[in-house]
Amino acid sequence: MTQTTDAAAAATAPEPTRSRRIHRAWFVAAVTFVTIIGAAAFRSLPGLLIDPLHEEFGWSHGTIGAAVSINLALYGLTAPFAAALMDRFGIRRIVAGALTVIAIGSGLTVWMTAAWQLLLCWGLLVGLGSGSMALAFAATVTNRWFTTRRGLVTGILTAASASGQLIFLPLLSWMVEAHDWRPAAVTVALAALAVVPFVWLLLRDHPADVGLAPYGAEEFVPKPEPVTGAARRAVTVLFKAARTGPFWLLAGTFAICGASTNGLVQTHFVPAAHDHGMPVTAAASLLAVIGVFDVVGTVASGWFTDRYEPRRLLAVYYALRGISLLFLPMLLAPSVRPPMLFFIVFYGLDWVATVPPTVALCREQYGEDSAIVFGWVLASHQVGAALVAFLGGVVRDVFGTYDMIWYASGALCAAAALMALVIRRRTVPPVGRLAVAG
Template identity: 80%
Template sequence: MAMTEDTVPADYQPPTPVAPRRPGRVHRAWLVAAVGFVTIIAAAAFNSLPGLLIDPLHEEFDWSRGTIGIAVGLTVALSGLAGPFAAALHDRFGIRKVCAVALSVIAAGSLLSVWMASAWQLVLYWGVLVGLGTGSMAMAFSATITNRWFVARRGLVTGVLTAAGASGQLVFLPLCSWIVENHGWRPASVTVALAALVAVPFVWLLMRDHPADVGLAPYGSDVYVEKPAPQTGAARRTLRVLRDASRTGPFWLLAGTFAICGASTNGLIRTHFVPSAHDHGMPVTAAASLLAVIGVFDIIGTIASGWLTDRFDSRRLLAVYYGLRGLSLMFLPMLLAPSVHPPMLFFIVFYGLDWVATVPPTLALCREHYGADSAIVFGWVLASHQVGAALVAWLGGVARDVTGSYDMVWLMSGGLCALAAMMALVIRRGRKEEELTGVAVA
């Protein structure tokens, strides 16, 4: 919120200009973004597992797909619900400490699952531990880095950091599917745990919490911003921001569209595409490779979406993204077959370009409407994304158990995406970023 004469404290000092950087020197913000990219890849490694392990866990423990879906759904839901609290914890303890702990928790949950023997252990290790860990490393983490370190190129940086999750899928899906196929699911789970642990030293040694830590202004600004004091009462602040945002219409529209986004990506395709393709006779390794291809084009689509978000109306971009996604899902039941054919490849490329292209315009709309609280608001919007994904991860498994097919799930998700496209168009315009933050773009 912009400060007025009535709200400016008596001891307020305006931000002081800093000397321009020497020509040719790369701003430290880009190193922080690069470390964030690597960290998100490591945290996203676990996301490649659930779709690969549904059938092996079903065969070994005789757990229903609905039961496994509960654990997967809880992982996704908690990863979303932890996001807004993690954004507040970043303000209280710093990005570096929170991320190091989160990566360790992900590794612990993945390792402990190797020795599980009951369904409640799956729910505890995957649902609770991994869910909380990935939630602290979710898109709210990207929003915090972007908001603190960048004034210019925010849409592009958001797109790049969001694409890191797809890069993790690209790296780990083929590897984990090969491990599962040849050595079983336990070595794959250990691999994911080791990936999270390897990232911890990079975070601790190279990540910095704020540009002021290294005496710099944010990238794209010549105005030095003092590092704010640690904010106590992270939980209270998070809930207060939710209370205030929930009184506004744009919050519910953004939360609703993002819930549908999560339902049609993490909940649907990431969790159920491999077993659905396997139902039609496609080998698991081939289906997993198609998901990895989605990751390739997701990187391209998300970075391109960030570039477009810097230049075009975010509401119209969202409407286009959701509309095209819904249309593609309507055709998917007709494309599934024992082998990979050109129409299926077209779907994979198309869906990959649209996978999380919705993130940069959604985050931009949060900044327009909620200013300094936008990272926490986006955390709550992300929570709705993960709740939507959790519901479909569970209901998709139930639908498969009851009907023997995923066809109804694909069609209903396509209809929801069409609804999201219409919701995006009625979001009102927000204020310009400079009015909300008080920081001028250089």
């Protein structure tokens, strides 16, 4: 009897030790978080450079906005192909290469003398590089390494972009104001390069690479074979998803999300505030504060997505965002007043809180292809952002004020809230790709 008891105790003794160990998935998520922060550095810069480039080279707001537009569009259009390439060549190789491309594009801008060079470096190179590490990258990591806590992890990784903005905006705005825009561009290039060693040494493509099951899985999941024909697969998935109504509703709502955040506020808030007499450093600091509350709001949204209906969450988020944008033109002033601080906190909590429920709906509707589908949905996000980044500059050139674009974006957010509510639920799981994730 004693021998049997001792054997049972010996068999169960290692279990508490293993349960106390931190799963490798959390380390992979941490590296992914740092990587997205490095990529976010360049995305902190466009709004700070509109006035300096206009003053130094005489380029119109529309021309500079066109470069931002190309960057934002490529950020989205590259994402689905990058997700497919990660299936073929691995996450680590694609992300390390993308960071290098961002560093090259940002570094080359210091020698530009013509507008086409801005379009090439700022628009093409950095757009391609950052698009390869877009939120589809976060979705790929989440799908491979986690079977539980996916909403929370998606929220944390989405917040990384805001954290990068928080870290770099005050520093970059000080550089632009005190020195020149060129040191800021060099800083971004160095930040992207600094992340490459972490990616290469610490990031792994799949839990099976280190002999583990995904976090929350009850059994080991073998690493799938590399998927060939990455571009063909990305396009094929798009055509299949495009035959379904939920895809167009998700793409439409996310296009409005991009238009009202990256395209509008991130690109044009600083020059709009400067038009009202606010110092550039003060306006940039407000954007950084948005980044603080964005982290809180996005992580909280991930937690909510694990527990509540994502369609209703999206409707609430878009409705609140639209209301806040309608009030913004009345709040802009030479100094920072309490109503503006309230807007910054309110808007920050909502900035990309839409991502976790959107990812959850893609996973519900499209199963194992959800990362690629989300890449195409993200492409619509960036097309919307690109359109408003360009139109915002044109509106400013024509009317001398940004007011019209704030009101139009508020109305679009109201439409997005209604669209989110009519996304149908998947009730019968189909077989094969584009299936409901279990």
